[in-house]
Amino acid sequence: MSETSPILKVMQPAEIPDAGLDLRTEVVIVGSGASGAVMAYELSRAGAKVVVLEAGPYIPSSEFQEHTQTAFETLYQDHGNQVNTTGDMVVLQGKCIGGSTVVNTAACFRPPDQVLESWRTEHGLENLSPEVLAPYFDKLESNLSIHQNEPHEVNYNGRLLLEGAKKIGIPASPTSRNVKNCALSGHCLAACRTDRKQSMLVTYLPWASELGATILSGTRADTFEVRDRRITAVNAIATDSTGRNKPVRVEADLVVVAAGPIQTPLLFQKNKLANSSGQVGLNFACHPSLAVFGEHHGPVYAWVGATITAHAGEIENPLRGGYLIEAAMADPVNTSAATDGGVGRDYLDFVANSKNFQSAITLIHDHNVGRVFLEDGRKRIEYDIDDRDFESMREALRGVARIYFAAGAKRVYLPTTRRTTIERESDVDSVINSLTNGKHKYRLASYHPQGTMRMGADPKRSVVGPDGRCHDLDNVYVPDASLFPSSIMVNPQVTVYGLASYIADQIKARG
Amino acid sequence: MAHALSLLDEPTLEEVRVGFKLFDYGAIVIGLHFRRFVNLSVERRVAYVHRWEKGVEIQRGIVDLLKKLTYLGYWKDIEAARAIGYQGPVSVEGGIPNLGNAPMPPTGQEP
Numbered sequence: 001m002s003e004t005s006p007i008l009k010v011m012q013p014a015e016i017p018d019a020g021l022d023l024r025t026e027v028v029i030v031g032s033g034a035s036g037a038v039m040a041y042e043l044s045r046a047g048a049k050v051v052v053l054e055a056g057p058y059i060p061s062s063e064f065q066e067h068t069q070t071a072f073e074t075l076y077q078d079h080g081n082q083v084n085t086t087g088d089m090v091v092l093q094g095k096c097i098g099g100s101t102v103v104n105t106a107a108c109f110r111p112p113d114q115v116l117e118s119w120r121t122e123h124g125l126e127n128l129s130p131e132v133l134a135p136y137f138d139k140l141e142s143n144l145s146i147h148q149n150e151p152h153e154v155n156y157n158g159r160l161l162l163e164g165a166k167k168i169g170i171p172a173s174p175t176s177r178n179v180k181n182c183a184l185s186g187h188c189l190a191a192c193r194t195d196r197k198q199s200m201l202v203t204y205l206p207w208a209s210e211l212g213a214t215i216l217s218g219t220r221a222d223t224f225e226v227r228d229r230r231i232t233a234v235n236a237i238a239t240d241s242t243g244r245n246k247p248v249r250v251e252a253d254l255v256v257v258a259a260g261p262i263q264t265p266l267l268f269q270k271n272k273l274a275n276s277s278g279q280v281g282l283n284f285a286c287h288p289s290l291a292v293f294g295e296h297h298g299p300v301y302a303w304v305g306a307t308i309t310a311h312a313g314e315i316e317n318p319l320r321g322g323y324l325i326e327a328a329m330a331d332p333v334n335t336s337a338a339t340d341g342g343v344g345r346d347y348l349d350f351v352a353n354s355k356n357f358q359s360a361i362t363l364i365h366d367h368n369v370g371r372v373f374l375e376d377g378r379k380r381i382e383y384d385i386d387d388r389d390f391e392s393m394r395e396a397l398r399g400v401a402r403i404y405f406a407a408g409a410k411r412v413y414l415p416t417t418r419r420t421t422i423e424r425e426s427d428v429d430s431v432i433n434s435l436t437n438g439k440h441k442y443r444l445a446s447y448h449p450q451g452t453m454r455m456g457a458d459p460k461r462s463v464v465g466p467d468g469r470c471h472d473l474d475n476v477y478v479p480d481a482s483l484f485p486s487s488i489m490v491n492p493q494v495t496v497y498g499l500a501s502y503i504a505d506q507i508k509a510r511g
Numbered sequence: 512m513a514h515a516l517s518l519l520d521e522p523t524l525e526e527v528r529v530g531f532k533l534f535d536y537g538a539i540v541i542g543l544h545f546r547r548f549v550n551l552s553v554e555r556r557v558a559y560v561h562r563w564e565k566g567v568e569i570q571r572g573i574v575d576l577l578k579k580l581t582y583l584g585y586w587k588d589i590e591a592a593r594a595i596g597y598q599g600p601v602s603v604e605g606g607i608p609n610l611g612n613a614p615m616p617p618t619g620q621e622p
Contacts, residue, residue, distance in 0.1 A: 068586075139620055181610065340575075
């Protein structure tokens, strides 16, 4: 295929007349990320006429530059500057055709059975058992070329994690990814230049388009028209490159809001809809992540190869304080953003040694203590580390530090805002135990927002029912990660794909 | 750093402006240096940064943001990163072909 040939038919704002567009369709989908794309394909395949509205731009892979800052500026929400209200945790989300699937690490996990069981017992989701969902995951894993990393896909950084974890008895294995013939460029977070990552940009969206779906980029859903418990039309604003706004109105029989766990609740809050439970925007969780570096005597080159290669931890036991450690790519930008290398000469020495760094990130099963809301029209993500979760974070840090020393590291850099190191294995407990919870003490990042449109059987305690339909609205579905009743600890893309596929089936069954 | 700041929304940018002014002028009174941060010697600047790292919440937040923006600005130049061994972009230079879209799955998939 030629580098310049169009690979996805997208209507961009420049193509929309100044007077705007007025469309009539059977299904309108807000958002083109993991869940929106799956819904677009599944419903198009079932014969429905589908329109997809995406707020972000369409950027074909031939324009990806394998440059982290450029990717932040062009492909991420708020140009990579989306943070919690405190300002000490960046919340990274894709904002482009394909959403976060374009810029994620490609790591794939099914949700732990323990989590699905807690959704059944605590939220009445009898339908989401591992047995019911397994065929959906099987199908997605086939469609997206999901496979466990083969030996050549596990770089030295990953092998060090596997070796260190084995020595101290922590379960570990190569990670699965949705990648086909990976070029091992190490640029997943800057988007895959050669379309080997099987993101929505090269899979479900072009498939939906081929089946007749219309996809609009740069078009932000804004208001809903409502009549008799039904959204009858979505009003959106398309903004072209000159800043000119053009109105887009889409009248539809069925509305799917798949804008992600931050934008989806904000849209419902703005429209004062679906909130008889008072839960819209609440229960925000995000797998707060920390990056840890272990300095070795020789080069590790953690930035060479696949972005996520291997993982360690008790991932089947999230409810018992489990954690997940992922061997992760770390380029100079990520290394500098994730831990404090000092200032002046100290910083220069730190980065000069960074090729010798073993690199991993930690994920925890955090509690749903945050909320997303509008304040004077401004988006707010209120989330600080809960003391219970801080204990899980310390446990994860202990695990990483021990793995690093077992793998031969001579020093461990902790993800604090003031340079903190562990110089020997025997100091791990004392240093980690001295860490205290607090604002602006750690370099936090979240790649996995979730939970703000909680799914559950009880309309008084949840926003969305077990079939994905809003309790308060008869023709409105939410399939994105905002419906997770609790955090899942593992990378969520497979869970989102699976739930979206399941919800699409519920819609089809309803007729 | 100016480019990174230009990408912030106006309310956030205003908060950052206030924070950085507090940091800069804070050296006069809080730091007891009787000079703005930008006019201190390198040694005193480093010592001042370290004091803010150990300060109250707002001080930690401001100095951490300042450091992160500095890093982002510095590493924007890929040649700086190459100087420490980082490879930078590889696909075009390496002639790695683009695979394009995946083929649509066959009909009749279950479920």
